[in-house]
Amino acid sequence: MRSLQDLFRRKPTIETEVDEELTFHVDMQTRDYESQGISRERSRAMAESRFGNVSQIKKECVRIGSGNKFLIWILDALFMMSLVTGLLLRLFGPEMHVNRVGDVMMMIGGLGILLVYAKQCGANVFNSTSHKPLGLNTPPVGFDEKGRTPFDRVRSDD
């Protein structure tokens, strides 16, 4: 049911998504600084400075994210064309063998569109245990059983 709702809901543009994500990051960092007793304005400035060049990063993310969506758009368009052409051949094809070609094209188009959407939905579906609190206040997690990062391991090998 949720996947059906997602299918018909108007999808936000990649720009909006990136913007919202980066704004969330800077807002969270600002809140973190504020909780340390720093003024709101100073916290905001520190968070923005720590983040780096927002507009350049946004542009880069949109460029990378668009590449992926463009490929999906191309695939969708190709399968849709196959479906429509197949349907036209099936309806208006003068001979039996042309009708059969139409059937095959309709099948390829329909299955292709289904697969593209299934892939998109499948890639975004999380199991119910994924929405756990992040536990940002817990002690840092190490990279191996002894809590060492790869860099610590290099140092300890020395």
Added chain:
Amino acid sequence: MRTNRTDIMQGTLELLILKTLSREPMHGYGIAQRIHQTVDDLLKVEDGSLYPALYRMEARGWIASEWGASENNRRAKFYKLTRAGRTQLDAQSVNWERVSRAVMRVLGAT
């Protein structure tokens, strides 16, 4: 605050992200915080540099994302490791061990 922080090597950030996400799904800010806590400010990781890396890794299929609610009930994009990402993490970890061992051997040679 430490002053002798080292710039992160190219490609290392992806390994750090993969390892961080191997524990649990997280949003970008959570990943950044966890990396900063773990490397204890020894490495200079600019927060913003994380996002192009995340988008690249998602395009390669190593991680997947979904919008959800953050701990303060705001909409946030959560990332999780995919099966391909886990394979990549194993491969990159082995490679990192090999490279670091080789470099240390050269540095330790008299």
